[in-house]
Amino acid sequence: MQIIEKYFKHLSPEQVKQFGALHSLYTEWNEKINVVSRKDIDQLYERHVLHSLGIAKVMAFKPGTRILDVGTGGGFPGIPLSILFPESDFHLIDSIGKKIKVVEEVSAGAGIKNIRTTHGRAEDVTDRYHFVVSRAVTRFKPFWGWVAKKFSDEQFNDLNNGILYLKGGDLDEEIQELNRPAYEYDLNMFFEEEFFDTKKVVHVPAF
Numbered sequence: 001m002q003i004i005e006k007y008f009k010h011l012s013p014e015q016v017k018q019f020g021a022l023h024s025l026y027t028e029w030n031e032k033i034n035v036v037s038r039k040d041i042d043q044l045y046e047r048h049v050l051h052s053l054g055i056a057k058v059m060a061f062k063p064g065t066r067i068l069d070v071g072t073g074g075g076f077p078g079i080p081l082s083i084l085f086p087e088s089d090f091h092l093i094d095s096i097g098k099k100i101k102v103v104e105e106v107s108a109g110a111g112i113k114n115i116r117t118t119h120g121r122a123e124d125v126t127d128r129y130h131f132v133v134s135r136a137v138t139r140f141k142p143f144w145g146w147v148a149k150k151f152s153d154e155q156f157n158d159l160n161n162g163i164l165y166l167k168g169g170d171l172d173e174e175i176q177e178l179n180r181p182a183y184e185y186d187l188n189m190f191f192e193e194e195f196f197d198t199k200k201v202v203h204v205p206a207f
């Protein structure tokens with residue numbers, strides 16, 4: 001938990017409480033339904049919570065921003081981002097029902113109010129969002145096909161509406177295949193831990 005406060009210094013007491021609650025909630029739920037690899041649960045705050053918050057270092061969502069987390073699994077990056085941005089609205093979707101059950105239990109347990117969940121496929125969502133976030137779901141090209149029609153054309157954030165995807169490694173081939181402008185932000189600019197050496201946030205503007 002200290003690692004979150006090291007990089008996010010202006011958390012409210014409520015946010016400190018909510019981030020602090022995640023360890024016991026994920027430990028409890030991960031024993032019933034495996035959403036985080038067992039060896040990673042000890043590094044929950046670095047590898048899952050702080051990694052998810054890498055998106056916040058690139059983009060501070062303004063109040064009223066609507067964000068879809070595609071293939072959220074156990075709630076990453078959506079749950080940490082919803083705690084950090086309590087005035088934005090998050091929609092977390094996954095095609096596996098038991099993962100959505102974990103998301104619902106963890107978000108209720110932590111008292112998170114700005115999340116709604118759907119058990120279903122991203123392709124079937126018909127609502128409009130300012131941003132789509134994701135981690136570890138699929139390559140950019142098919143992903144773009146799933147979400148291209150889901151963007152609102154109302155812009156009020158510092159970056160253009162679009163995808164903010166957590167990726168790792170060399171992305172040249174994947175971005176070439178996507179054939180759209182994509183901007184890479186290295187997370188080692190913000191976080192000094194070795195885990196972030198190869199990690200990036202990629203912004204794919206929708207317009």
Ligand SMILES: C[S@@+](CC[C@H](N)C(=O)[O-])C[C@H]1O[C@@H](n2cnc3c(N)ncnc32)[C@H](O)[C@@H]1O
Pocket residue numbers: 070071072073074075076077093094095096099120121122123134135136137
């Ligand atoms: C490797 S997991 C990553 C989970 C989470 N984003 C994380 O980083 O911890 C990929 C998730 O994407 C979900 N998924 C794959 N295709 C999907 C689709 N078309 N719509 C919704 N969820 C999908 C899977 O069910 C799975 O939970």
